[in-house]
Amino acid sequence: MYPSPTSAERSEEEARQTRKRTARACDACYKRKIKCDAAVPQCNWCSHHNIPCTFQRVINKRRKEKTNTNPQQKSTNLAERIDRIEKLLTDSLLKEASPHASPSASGSASFGLKLPSFPALSQSSVSSSVPLHFAGRELSVVSLLTGIPLLLPEGQEWIQTRTGQKIDVEKLSPTRPPWEKQRALNTSAWLSDLKTGTLFDLPDKTTVELHLKRYGLSLMQSVFPILDPKLFQETINAVYQEPYPDSYYGQAGLRGCIFAFLAFSSLIIDPCTMHQPPQPPPVDGQKFFTQANLSVPQILQESPTLEGVQTVTMLALYDLVTGSLQSANYYGTLAGRMLLVLGAHTSPESTENLVSPVTSLDFRVQRQLRSIFWICYTVEKDVCIRIGQPQMFTEENCDLTLPPGYVERLYSTMNGSHCCFAQESPDNPLFPVDLRLSIIKSRAYSALYSFKALKKTDAELLKEIRELDDELERWRMSVPLEWRPTLSFSHETPDPNVSMHTVMLRLNYHLCMTIIHQASSRCKSWVKGQGGMMDGVSSSLALSVEASRSTLLYIEAAEHVLVDGIFWTVIFYPMSALLAIFCNILQNPSDPQATKDLALLRTTTGMMERLFSRQPYAVKEIVHLKLIADFVSELYRLATCAIEKAWNERT
Template sequence: MTKPDEKPEQDSGPPPDHVSNLQPSPRIIHFAGWEIGNLLVDPAIPSLLPEGLHWIQSRTGAVIPLPRLSHAPWEKAPPTCTVGRAVIPPLAELPMKSVLKQYLDVYHSSRIRMIFPVVDSSLFLQTMEAAYSLHGQQTQRCCAAACIFAFMALVSSMDHVAIGCTAPRPPPISRMAYVENARALMPYMVQNSLNLDAIQTALLLAINGTLIGELQTAIHLTSIAARQIMAVGAHTCSEPHGNEAHHLRTLFWICYALDKDLSLRTGQPHCLRSDDCNLQLPTAYVEQLGSRMAYSPRSNHPEGPLFPVDLRLSMIKSRIFTALYSYSGLCKSDVEIIRSIRELDDELEQWRTSIPAPVRPQLSFAHQLDATAPKNMFLVLTHLDYYSCVNLIHLAGGRCQAWRSTTTPSGMMDGLRLSLTFSVEASRSLLLFLYDSESIVSAGSFWTLLFYPMSAILTIFCNIVENRHMNTAKRDIQLLEAAEHTTEKLFLRQSLRADKLVELQPVTRFISSLKEFAQQAVGAALNPET
């Protein structure tokens, strides 16, 4: 046993089996009836499944395994003993009130308050009073302090220009130090009575986790927020009365949107099941959405929240996961999968056509003039979300058993091939759109956006290998190369100083490996005797 003034001995060997780190369950890549690979694997196991190795070898005559990863390619690598949270010094006390008020000014004079309406101006005054008070219950003070730390961490991560802020720049702070201080106070929020600051803190930290690429952390925090939201009944309240009840309903919608997005990114089940929630939209939400989407700093600030994503699209995301990627969805027959794909595709198209024409996503993206291109990050995310949903809906047809059967009706196979074509075309549109919109993307959003191009790149890679004789193969390889450059540009604009170039290397290596392998597949098709 170590005395308090002694340092514990360093353990030079690997940890015992009973304390080894567990990995989230893997996600399988399906394409045209084949189980190609594994997105989340132990570092010692190749990313390609045996069936995927056979699939590639049968088409190219060569085997080049995908990079070995211990995390999905759109997630940041877990911190090590020398890089990560352990080296961040903790803060001893709350920031000065004057500094906090400057961050509040930034929040209220920019788009953040519309996209992430996590704090209410009048209710947050109570949070400040509780945090800075020398009296009162310890739990209340700790929850309020955690909320302030998490709030300032989120605001500090935003690009001052991209969010359309009209307030002066506040003094810089250590974002990750503030995040760690808020996380250190989490026990007070989960072991004691419910309160508004605890819910706000969990959501603010979940958003921060998504922004810095720590999706597993974001899921844990979203689940904490979801449980507390359900405990206070905000998930079923359709007509809230009073400022606090109205704000709790707003927090429900933020949590709902986060929950649906994280499930599609990670494959893990929802925390807020739609069947358990009242999904009546906020008053006049749809009617006012167009004006809110077109908001700019020079216009009058529209009232009401915008949320991270159109809430109607969040509901469609929920149905995509439940119908195609939940446990019950993965157990569906071919006929049931095809029916779900058609229904979801129709629903997504109804949503698309409901968007005002000037900002509506195109079915197939073509290069746009600057005058018609999206002008803010919300519109960029809306387009990326749309193309990602099309990809995820139609990619599910790749696991149908009909691809392997010799007795499948020709009509069914024609439908599956068409569905796969939609998936590939949506992936192309996503990468082209991101290439065109790269200059609009704000600093600090790299890890949030990375899921979109990486999932599209995987789809296009599989299509190149499967259809290496097609005229589109060379053009798609060029698209992979452009996507690699776009990814590098987005990363290099990061405002978070802890983001070193070393964190970009696994991402670019992954894309480069796919591009190299795709080139070999096309080369083998053009020169079958070599």
């Protein structure tokens, strides 16, 4: 044990420690600005220099008082801030609860619901890669090519100048674009399945096979060739093999593919197979989507496989069809990265085995991966345009050779029955949109809306617009005459061959015209008024507006052929067209066409309500329908005010 100090030593040590706690520097050390050990009776410095060690100077208490009062002052200021915040929150809640507080409470006359308002986001909270321009004016900073969910102060000022009215920011600037919604997950059911251990239980094998049989007989197999029926049957056999596999992690891709397929199959509505026995039992698509989603982290830890790519791609399609664009973008990016690892972006389909029956397993796998590549390529172009995100599949990195015989097969099959084609030719997919249009969309985005494109001069921009317009016209002329879309559509010249396939064809053609020619709004010649160039820019913008009118007129004429559940797939086309027409009315309110355009705004609201009523689970999504109705009603109100203001000024 260590020896204990004597009492004298303890008393001297205790005195020194006490002195250290309350001491200050002696007069000599303080004067020389050196560290004082405050030893008794003399500090080290004074003892070494044999001088008196005194503590006689007067200490200034000002600093001590400041340090003592500062925390109290901070506490007082913090308390006052908290009181102000609480008061503001209380006032805000009371105002929100009041039936007459918010103008959005009396929004669309179509719905008698009291719903929460949607506050506008700050500009700093949203990325701004592609600002929207119209006739030389920058209206928004949100990353959308054809939408203005968020308005710049300059855009608001321009609208108020043209209309003489103050805009309702809550209606015209919602937190999300009108064509995008956020899916609400049933967390209580998910937690219940997690507690009982049934979260990853497989469905009945017969149910999966019946859904696979319906998919193989439906048009969806040709439009979305996400599965090869023979390869997927092998996946089913591997998952349901005996003895039952103990390890879930070893089969994450296989199980996830089963869950994702049933979620995707729940969205299939095909009149061709609706009455063909045996009908598969209905499934809870949201439940199987959640189960497949939970398998994604393990899939990403494993080496990429066909089943893993199919799982993530079907999750992206499910989100795209149900309107969750951000989630669809994330899943599509994951699937794209997996396809890049597997080499599907540079492996065009071979023509060697087209004559003989397909018997090679490797050939089937490679062909299926290539089909999934085209699905992801098509989906990415649509999502990039709708949310303004950069592209991953670019022409510089991908082999865009079309599948053998694709162009000839695409329009020849439209002369017959889609149902017969789906049963007789399951190995010849059509894809959702003409792949050549998707390639033009990709080139238009890169040339006109990429980060590099935003720095181009007026001459470079107009050159790109002219070249893209020529390419789009060459595509249009290559379409057989009976299916060829026209720039202007009217009820006087209806489409005699209208079908779901021609609807998507025309809508995408009009969208390409809009995004190509609307880029002319960025030209600086709008501000400078440079004579001949101004005329060219004006005609280019007029083409985009005319394409937007044709979009609304064609959807109204083809409303009867739109299948149920298609609302979130097509809503972007009329909403983006509405915004272009709205801006044109404000730009030219005295034009005779403005009155006709105003009627289009009015009739489109009812058309979208009818489409929404045919959407499954419409009651659960009534909140978003009210947001859309408020958005369109505010556009109609402001457009009406602009025309009235122009008329009053002229008279």
